Amino acid sequence: MAVILHLLSCLLGLGSWIAINGVWVELPLLVPQTPEGWELPSYLSLLIQFANIGPLTVTLIHKFRPGCLREGAVISGILAVGIASCVLLAFLWQETSWVGTTRRSTALLCLIFFLSLVDCTSSVTFLPYMTRLGPNYLISYFIGEGLSGLMPALLALAQGVGVVSCELTNRTEPNGSYVPGNLSAVYQPARFPAWCFFLFLSVMMGLSLIAFIILHKTPKEQRNQEAGKGKGQVRRESGGRAVEQKPMMAEDEPETQMTNQEIRKCSTREKVFIYLVLVWVNALTNAVLPSVQTYSCIPYGGRVYHLAATLAAIANPVACGIAVHLSTRNLLAVGALTVIGSGLGSYIMAMAVLSPCPPLLGGNTGGLLIVRIYTLVQGHI
Template identity: 80%
Template structure:
């Protein structure tokens, strides 16, 4: 039973951000076929920010209408929307239409917005649902959430998206063919098309829905859905085994000291610092840097951009795993990491500003640096 619950929790976390992470790593294959071109990542960043209306709506409903919104039905709805959006993307992502005086990828952008809405809303629905279970199942959920970035990234590496070679442009004059000094970008075909990748994302979302359906059914059988009776059932509930057990003699004083040490209260200024750091880091990682990634990477070549986008998705679960097993609540550590991250972000922004002729353009060191950071 415990192994099954861990697997189900992991699969639920897998579906939390797999769709948008997948779209990010597939961008090098989408960009050459869309009217937006290399502006597409900027549009994607904006759509993700607009999709935060979902978490805002859920938060407001919980605030002003407590008890009206249940996480279970909401999760079913958002997972169904995610599956439908991925399937439609597989067949409609190349469809365009005129908006004003320019042609736009209306189907692609609209469906990406719905996927963003699904993934953003999962942050405020999946976690509250998982808090009904034992804490160790929550760890399995976070492992799955990390895999939501790793799985699409590995598939994109296998697919070989965005691999481009610069070849001389051939021209014909007086029935003679010759190569000029001009180069043209020749994109190498992927091992399988974009529609196959989107169907893979739909399959991941479908697997998440099956896992949640099973988890929800098991929770009903064990009687965990009644929050008002949760405390009375903890002692006999196999999912909460050990939580309500009386500690052994001599443990009370030790545990009390540990709890006091771990739950020290922050001052007002410390809280302000923490919130400012959260706002700054989220702005960099979720909005500013992704939107300029094309400008900072493309001058070094399509292969560099492909590696940077794919490895960034892999780095996220690795960082989450490090934070999970080596947690630190020291504000000095938080501040130091923020300074280091801001310095790296400044380098990326500098390369984007200097694009298309950044430093080390003809040197392999430039590509290695932009991928590594």
């Protein structure tokens, strides 16, 4: 039963950010068929920021109307909206309409906003629910959250999105003369269309909803009983009274000292530093760098952009999995990692500013370097 509960927690985490992560890695296939073109990633970044109205609303309701929101109904509703948006996206993403004097992908942009609303709001609903559920299940939830970036990335690699080649277009005049043409980009067809990809996302969101319903309906006593297994064994004395017998540990005293260190309160200066790091890192990874990804990668080719987006989506969950086992509370180490990640981000910004003629444009070195830096910065910060 414990294994099943951990699996359900993992599936719930899978539905937290899989929709938007999936849209990001699918962009190389969407961009050539939308009127926004390579401006679409910038629109996506803006929509994600606007969608923060969701977690803000939930936070304000909890603050001023505590107990007003039913946790189970809110999470189920969020996942249901995500499922419906993914299904509609599969069939309507190519629909356009006139907005003023410009043609826009209104259906695509509106549905991406709803998916962003779902994923952003999951941060202030799923995580508090899992925190109350138990620390053991919280780890499984984070594993599932990491998979929410890995699975769409692997599927996009299998789909082969964004593969482009340059072909020389020649033409023959009516008088029979041969006229050489120019090089033009020809996008290779994907192995399966975008609507299949979006339906896959809806199935994953559906599994997450089913997992939450089962998890929420499981009696609290049973969850606590399964979570407590392994922490201590129960032996019976001769009188039949059950007594908890903790496993023998040679490190009992150091473990107590470590616990006392971990629960000490942070000073005001440390709290300010932590909050500033959070603001800076979130601004880089969720707003600044995604919005300039096209400008920094496209000069090196569509394949480079595709690899940068996909491998970066893979690097993030891998780094999260490593952090679970190699976590640190040393603020000096956190600051050093932030400085290194910011330096990598500065290179990306420089390439975007110098676009469409960044350095190392002639060979493969520039493309390989930008892909590696995008992968490192997503796994580093």
